[in-house]
Amino acid sequence: MGVYNIIKSPIRCPICNNRLRWQSKYLVYNGLVLANTLTEIELDKTMQGEMYARCEQCETWIEAEIHDGKTQITTTITKK
Numbered sequence: 001m002g003v004y005n006i007i008k009s010p011i012r013c014p015i016c017n018n019r020l021r022w023q024s025k026y027l028v029y030n031g032l033v034l035a036n037t038l039t040e041i042e043l044d045k046t047m048q049g050e051m052y053a054r055c056e057q058c059e060t061w062i063e064a065e066i067h068d069g070k071t072q073i074t075t076t077i078t079k080k
């Protein structure tokens, strides 16, 4: 089990619109890689990285990229 940070993001599940608990995969802040310490992080425009979530309702796996604090979903894997 890895340690991660929790990212505050309003992005909901694209399949069922459930709220998601986003975890950081890799996060750079002001040019420095942030350590994963289960901290809750609010994105700002200096942040770059990746985050992911598993929807508790429909079990979809979702990954998103973070560019200048803006997030975009890159991967959505639905459970069959």
Ligand SMILES: [Zn+2]
Binding pocket: 013, 014, 015, 016, 017, 018, 055, 056, 057, 058, 059, 060
């Ligand atoms: Zn869902």
